Amino acid sequence: SYELTQPPSVSVSPGQTASITCSGDKLGDKYACWYQQKPGQSPVLVIYQDSKRPSGIPERFSGSNSGNTATLTISGTQAMDEADYYCQAWDTDVVFGGGTKLTVL
Amino acid sequence: EVQLVQSGAEVKKPGESLKISCKGSGYSFTSYWIGWVRQMPGKGLEWMGIIYPGDSDTRYSPSFQGQVTISADKSISTAYLQWSSLKASDTAMYYCARHDPGTLGAFDIWGQGTMVTVSS
Numbered sequence: 631s632y633e634l635t636q637p638p639s640v641s642v643s644p645g646q647t648a649s650i651t652c653s654g655d656k657l658g659d660k661y662a663c664w665y666q667q668k669p670g671q672s673p674v675l676v677i678y679q680d681s682k683r684p685s686g687i688p689e690r691f692s693g694s695n696s697g698n699t700a701t702l703t704i705s706g707t708q709a710m711d712e713a714d715y716y717c718q719a720w721d722t723d724v725v726f727g728g729g730t731k732l733t734v735l
Numbered sequence: 736e737v738q739l740v741q742s743g744a745e746v747k748k749p750g751e752s753l754k755i756s757c758k759g760s761g762y763s764f765t766s767y768w769i770g771w772v773r774q775m776p777g778k779g780l781e782w783m784g785i786i787y788p789g790d791s792d793t794r795y796s797p798s799f800q801g802q803v804t805i806s807a808d809k810s811i812s813t814a815y816l817q818w819s820s821l822k823a824s825d826t827a828m829y830y831c832a833r834h835d836p837g838t839l840g841a842f843d844i845w846g847q848g849t850m851v852t853v854s855s
Contacts (some may be wrong), residue, residue: 631797663841665780672830672848673772673780678841716780720840723796724770724782 632721636730643735648704650730652717655698660719662700664693667729668713676715677702709734737761739769739831739846746852747821754817755849757831764812765789768834770842771805771816775827785834786814821853 642648665673677693717727770785784795788807832842
């Protein structure tokens, strides 16, 4: 079955750029999306179709997808961005990555 | 407002049956797939399956095939996830989410989640 691999944790200082990767075989041939989940809350879609932002998502969130890796980039990271982030793609089925805990310190 | 509203938390004993619900509003319920996602305590998101309420076409993750049943009643804009015999390992938060074809694979609207606790 298809698998997506994310680093368990990423740390970033406030105001700096955070990059979270998601790796899968030929992931660049599929569409990737990203969700943000804060403690006790439902996931929120922050990037779809590799790089598009839903309405209401700040411009500091961006995405890319090429080769075997999709990347979520948060520019000018704020304390409110501290959360778990999950990538997701469709193979024959829906697949989620294992999640990355972003710490802003 | 487009939203998915899920049924409330459940506490069950092993072996009992359960059906939880997800009611859509603010959009054409029959025109979007609804997926179910499990999140065990402290763990990540796991896709369980998806249903198209328009014709009840349903697909399951191999990990959940035969373990749960997904259904929908389009007359009341509600999707369901059910178990015939719960296990302690079914203890988790369960989310429903809408798949928007315009997002090419993403789930754009999520329910608030239903916590299921299975304990003797």
